[in-house]
Amino acid sequence: MxxxxxxxxxxxxxxxxxxxxxxxxxxxxxxxxxxxxxxxxxxxxxxxxxxxxxxxxxxxxxxxxxxxxxxxxxxxxxxxxxxxxxxxxxxxxxxxxxxxxxxxxxxxxxxxxxxxxxxxxxxxxxxxxxxxxxxxxxxxxxxxxxxxxxxxxxxxxxxxxxxxxxxxxxxQWSPADSATTRVREVARWICAHYTEPLSIDAIAAAAHMSPASLHRHFKAATGMSPLKYQKSLRLQEARRRLVAGDATAAQVAQAVGYVSATQFNREYRSAYGLPPGQDAALLRTRLTHSRTATTRRA
The missing domain is CATH 2.60.120.280 (Regulatory protein AraC)
Known part of the structure; x- marks a missing residue:
């Protein structure tokens, strides 16, 4: 089957x-x-x-x-x-x-x-x-x-x-008062506002949860805290923009919400193993080779 x-x-x-x-x-x-x-x-x-x-x-x-x-x-x-x-x-x-x-x-x-x-x-x-x-x-x-x-x-x-x-x-998908639904709404809000400063207290209040309860349920569902979740979204989008080659690392850092370029470079390297520019150049080379190989097989 x-x-x-x-x-x-x-x-x-x-x-x-x-x-x-x-x-x-x-x-x-x-x-x-x-x-x-x-x-x-x-x-x-x-x-x-x-x-x-x-x-x-x-x-x-x-x-x-x-x-x-x-x-x-x-x-x-x-x-x-x-x-x-x-x-x-x-x-x-x-x-x-x-x-x-x-x-x-x-x-x-x-x-x-x-x-x-x-x-x-x-x-x-x-x-x-x-x-x-x-x-x-x-x-x-x-x-x-x-x-x-x-x-x-x-x-x-x-x-x-x-x-x-x-x-x-x-x-458990539909009950509006379930912790699952609230966490899903919080995640959706962070996705829509990931470039903005994140206030755990404000989000917890909007979700009708205490900050400690929000942190516990959110980490259980996503494997990370709300702040780390936001950072993952920022770094994913930064990597996509860098590979596209539309802007410098400093411009991308600002676009995804970083105030400090130094912090961006440090967190990017921690996540992907290389500084932003080197990582993006390596990925572009791999993508070019992959497309060439696909064209040859076709």
Missing amino acids: LDRLAAAIDRHCLGLGSGTTVPRLFLVSVDEPIEPTDLLYEPMICFVAGGTKRTTAGELSQVARPGDMLLTTIDLPVTVELEQVPYRSAVMHIDGRALTELLVELDETGQSAPLPAEGQVCAPMAAELVDAVTRWVQLLDTPEDIRPLATRIESEILYRLLRSSLGPVLR
Whole structure:
């Protein structure tokens, strides 16, 4: 069954990863080893059909192997490393409204144990779920079927997820007064305002949590404190801008919220092992070689 899913992904994935005409479906197909990559994961679930992926967020790490599903419940800056290739996966960006409506229909809102602490959870897929995900991806073979069937199959996938070991996690998605929901909102706020000074007291008050409680729940979910989370977002964006070559290190440091260029250089080197300019030049060289190799194979 995983072979059918991997084959469907191969037929429709453009490049290493691509969106599709099926709403909320993203495909990933990687044949050759690549450098560990910094990404900002949104709430989503990754269905792995082949290869092995490790994601690291702060002190937390998850490994997803063929037949596994990796659920991310919060906006999360991660480092992704493909430990085994070729790698194939189908990614569903979670529609919170559709999930909530399904929970209401099943009368299962809030009827579960407390959410596991981590913002990422990995579990094996049942055969019925693999089949549903495969049919969802295979809609790309018959575009005329996408509009009438995509939402229905997506609902089936959510239903089967609720019946899986991830069900208790998903049932905690909608309660507005849960610590999980508050932490997710805090993370979303930091993502939108990461260049600004961060006041833990103000954010904790807005989330109706004490600073100590916010710190505890936030670190449990993301593997890092709110301040380190903000720093990860700043450094990821700084690295992206430096590799693009649009500005100097000093200009990038200011753009992502650093007042001190010295502090930026120190924290960047601590995170990536090289000063900003050297690291960006090395990454650009590797990207050029990778694109050249891909062109030659094509």
